[in-house]
Amino acid sequence: MILKLDFASEVPIYQQIRNQIVLGVADGQLKPGERLPTIRALADEAGVNTMTVNKAYALLKSEGIIVADRRSGARVRERESVPGVSGSSTDQGKKAELKGRTVQELKLVIAEAKLTGMGKSDFLDLCAELFEDKKSLQEG
Amino acid sequence: MILKLDFASEVPIYQQIRNQIVLGVADGQLKPGERLPTIRALADEAGVNTMTVNKAYALLKSEGIIVADRRSGARVRERESVPGVSGSSTDQGKKAELKGRTVQELKLVIAEAKLTGMGKSDFLDLCAELFEDKKSLQEG
Amino acid sequence: MILKLDFASEVPIYQQIRNQIVLGVADGQLKPGERLPTIRALADEAGVNTMTVNKAYALLKSEGIIVADRRSGARVRERESVPGVSGSSTDQGKKAELKGRTVQELKLVIAEAKLTGMGKSDFLDLCAELFEDKKSLQEG
Amino acid sequence: MILKLDFASEVPIYQQIRNQIVLGVADGQLKPGERLPTIRALADEAGVNTMTVNKAYALLKSEGIIVADRRSGARVRERESVPGVSGSSTDQGKKAELKGRTVQELKLVIAEAKLTGMGKSDFLDLCAELFEDKKSLQEG
DNA sequence: GTGGTCTAGACCACC
DNA sequence: GTGGTCTAGACCACG
Numbered sequence: 052m053i054l055k056l057d058f059a060s061e062v063p064i065y066q067q068i069r070n071q072i073v074l075g076v077a078d079g080q081l082k083p084g085e086r087l088p089t090i091r092a093l094a095d096e097a098g099v100n101t102m103t104v105n106k107a108y109a110l111l112k113s114e115g116i117i118v119a120d121r122r123s124g125a126r127v128r129e130r131e132s133v134p135g136v137s138g139s140s141t142d143q144g145k146k147a148e149l150k151g152r153t154v155q156e157l158k159l160v161i162a163e164a165k166l167t168g169m170g171k172s173d174f175l176d177l178c179a180e181l182f183e184d185k186k187s188l189q190e191g
Numbered sequence: 192m193i194l195k196l197d198f199a200s201e202v203p204i205y206q207q208i209r210n211q212i213v214l215g216v217a218d219g220q221l222k223p224g225e226r227l228p229t230i231r232a233l234a235d236e237a238g239v240n241t242m243t244v245n246k247a248y249a250l251l252k253s254e255g256i257i258v259a260d261r262r263s264g265a266r267v268r269e270r271e272s273v274p275g276v277s278g279s280s281t282d283q284g285k286k287a288e289l290k291g292r293t294v295q296e297l298k299l300v301i302a303e304a305k306l307t308g309m310g311k312s313d314f315l316d317l318c319a320e321l322f323e324d325k326k327s328l329q330e331g
Numbered sequence: 332m333i334l335k336l337d338f339a340s341e342v343p344i345y346q347q348i349r350n351q352i353v354l355g356v357a358d359g360q361l362k363p364g365e366r367l368p369t370i371r372a373l374a375d376e377a378g379v380n381t382m383t384v385n386k387a388y389a390l391l392k393s394e395g396i397i398v399a400d401r402r403s404g405a406r407v408r409e410r411e412s413v414p415g416v417s418g419s420s421t422d423q424g425k426k427a428e429l430k431g432r433t434v435q436e437l438k439l440v441i442a443e444a445k446l447t448g449m450g451k452s453d454f455l456d457l458c459a460e461l462f463e464d465k466k467s468l469q470e471g
Numbered sequence: 472m473i474l475k476l477d478f479a480s481e482v483p484i485y486q487q488i489r490n491q492i493v494l495g496v497a498d499g500q501l502k503p504g505e506r507l508p509t510i511r512a513l514a515d516e517a518g519v520n521t522m523t524v525n526k527a528y529a530l531l532k533s534e535g536i537i538v539a540d541r542r543s544g545a546r547v548r549e550r551e552s553v554p555g556v557s558g559s560s561t562d563q564g565k566k567a568e569l570k571g572r573t574v575q576e577l578k579l580v581i582a583e584a585k586l587t588g589m590g591k592s593d594f595l596d597l598c599a600e601l602f603e604d605k606k607s608l609q610e611g
Numbered sequence: 612g613t614g615g616t617c618t619a620g621a622c623c624a625c626c
Numbered sequence: 627g628t629g630g631t632c633t634a635g636a637c638c639a640c641g
Contacts, residue, residue: 059398061630063625070299077302100626116306130308150307153300154317159210160296161321162217166256167290168270171322177294178318181301182311201624203631230614240633245615253393258479262641264613281431284424291421341639343616350579357582370629380618385630396586402626404628410588430587434597436580439490440573441601442497446536447570448550451602457574458598461581462591481615483640520641616638623631 052081052088054097064099068107076116076127087117087125115145192221192228194237204239208247216256216267227257227265255285332361332368334377344379348387356396356407367397367405395425472501472508474517484519488527496536496547507537507545535565 054071056064075081087093090108094101108125111117118128164174194211196204215221227233230248234241248265251257259265304314334351336344355361367373370388374381388405391397399405444454474491476484495501507513510528514521528545531537538548584594 058400058402064401065625073306074299074302077305103626106625146307149303150309153303153307156296156300156303157318158321159214160293160300161318162214163289163293163296165217165322166213167286167293169290171319174322175315175318178297178301178315179311181298182305182314205631229612231612240635241614242616242634243632246631248614259614260478261484261614262478281428284428288421288424345616353586354579354582357585369627371627380620381629382619382631383617386616388629399629401629426587429583430589433580433583433587436576436583437598438601439494440576440580441598442494443569443573443576445497445602446493447566447573449570451599454602455595455598458577458581458595459591461578462585462594485640523641526640613640614638615640616636618636619634621631621633623629625628625630 054093056097056099065103065106065110068093068097068099068104069110072107072111073116081127083127083129085127086123087127089124113145114149115142192233194233196237196239205243205246205250208233208237208239208244209250212247212251213256221267223267223269225267226263227267229264253285254289255282332373334373336377336379345383345386345390348373348377348379348384349390352387352391353396361407363407363409365407366403367407369404393425394429395422474513476517476519485523485526485530488513488517488519488524489530492527492531493536501547503547503549505547506543507547509544533565534569 052072052075054068056067058064060067062070072081072087081087087108088096090101090104094104097104108117108119112119112125116128117125120126161174169177192212192215194208196207198204200207202210212221212227221227227248228236230241230244234244237244248257248259252259252265256268257265258268301314309317332352332355334348336347338344340347342350352361352367361367367388368376370381370384374384377384388397388399392399392405396408397405398408441454449457472492472495474488476487478484480487482490492501492507501507507528508516510521510524514524517524528537528539532539532545536548537545540546581594589597
């Protein structure tokens with residue numbers, strides 16, 4: 052898990068860290084149950100303050116993407132896909148919340164794509180490609 | 192052009208204004224060449240300061256989405272889609288820049304969609320629906 | 332970094348600040364990586380509002396001349412001149428845009444020089460002198 | 472004399488008109504003593520208000536570039552290059568004033584050229600080319 | 612009447 | 627401590 056941070060970006064550092072972990076989990080580089088680096092380790096590696104990493108982890112926890120294991124640090128949350136065993140109601144709420152925000156973001160992205168002159172089929176092709184291609188998610 | 196602003200959001204107000212205008216242009220509610228409200232009118236209507244609207248308009252201008260004609264206020268930029276007549280090189284640059292940012296945003300949205308448990312076909316269906324359905328872009 | 336502002340000029344103050352920083356960077360008085368004064372410090376020193384300096388810095392950022400590191404304020408942008416490692420595509424776009432504007436300005440300056448009765452060799456001599464002489468750029 | 476105006480530009484219209492006439496005079500398209508179009512004719516042709524053209528002409532007069540002939544409208548000013556017959560002291564003052572401003576502009580242009588990575592010889596070559604090539608001054 | 616600029620002073624997010 | 631955002635109100639250049 053190597054973080055590429057852009058300190059000149061207007062996106063806050065903690066948000067960048069959060070985003071990269073989201074990308075890592077989504078493309079399978081970080082697997083469910085896998086341990087994340089400790090806050091201090093990640094802070095040292097990335098050259099940022101521990102408070103910043105702490106904030107990113109707190110955000111990921113509040114989104115239900117990682118869980119804090121008291122004994123062994125933070126772990127990527129296991130996806131409970133066993134039929135009949137659903138997560139807690141608050142877990143469901145978190146997931147629904149993330150989904151709602153994601154749809155809003157998607158609407159804006161689609162609007163921007165239209166303004167760049169992209170057609171529907173172009174856009175769908177791009178989505179399909181990005182959805183499949185695990186590597187490309189983290190590039191750029 | 193009715194704006195829905197969330198003053199409690201961490202998204203800056205000028206950014207929210209910009210986003211809503213982008214959505215409006217993309218879904219055809221604001222047509223190319225159409226006049227936007229004056230800065231003062233929009234500020235009054237939205238209950239914000241003129242400088243905030245000014246900043247939103249400046250952002251949209253820098254992105255090549257609107258133009259401010261000295262004589263008659265701001266207008267939605269005409270897309271010059273005449274074959275063989277391409278825009279200026281700086282226009283192309285702006286469009287390319289927006290496109291690049293859009294792709295980055297899309298990667299993140301796709302990652303988040305995956306984390307909500309959405310499959311590829313679900314996601315593509317959602318995209319297709321949002322791309323077509325002109326009304327839904329501004330809802331929510 | 333001492334700014335000389337002309338409050339009676341029709342050139343906006345934020346533009347004057349921008350111009351002086353451009354001159355300072357070009358003649359080596361401000362070196363790549365060097366910290367610029369904080370917005371507040373510069374505003375105090377120059378006797379203008381912080382938002383005016385803010386606007387000047389935002390302009391310089393958009394032109395790719397300075398970068399604002401979240402942790403330590405604004406710095407003169409490092410020119411990445413390492414062979415084989417070119418800047419990002421948006422950086423190239425910004426540079427190309429500035430270059431285009433510069434050429435347009437140069438055409439006008441040359442026209443004005445002709446109207447003052449200056450000959451070609453006189454003009455080229457003046458250019459050569461100004462290009463070399465690091466100190467003279469900021470005088471006057 | 473065909474004017475190309477960009478109403479979306481941040482350069483005021485009257486300034487654009489003034490600049491294009493300066494370029495026209497400098498590259499010989501408008502010859503000394505030649506009549507300029509009447510204010511009304513130019514305003515109609517360019518699709519702008521007569522006040523705007525009036526302001527451009529007033530600016531050119533104040534710079535000593537054109538003269539107002541009471542009987543036959545505005546004319547390009549004759550360059551008095553006859554030895555021993557110099558213009559009035561105010562004319563000399565105007566020319567010196569224009570020259571001073573031109574040098575200031577040139578300093579800024581050179582600074583910007585440096586920031587685009589242009590070297591001294593590149594810049595001098597560009598200057599030489601633009602100084603000679605009469606056509607290129609008005610292009611773009 | 613339009614957008615653009617500026618001020619004085621405030622609050623906030625980030626690190 | 628830094629830059630970023632916002633307000634309320636003012637003035638100006640432009641067309």
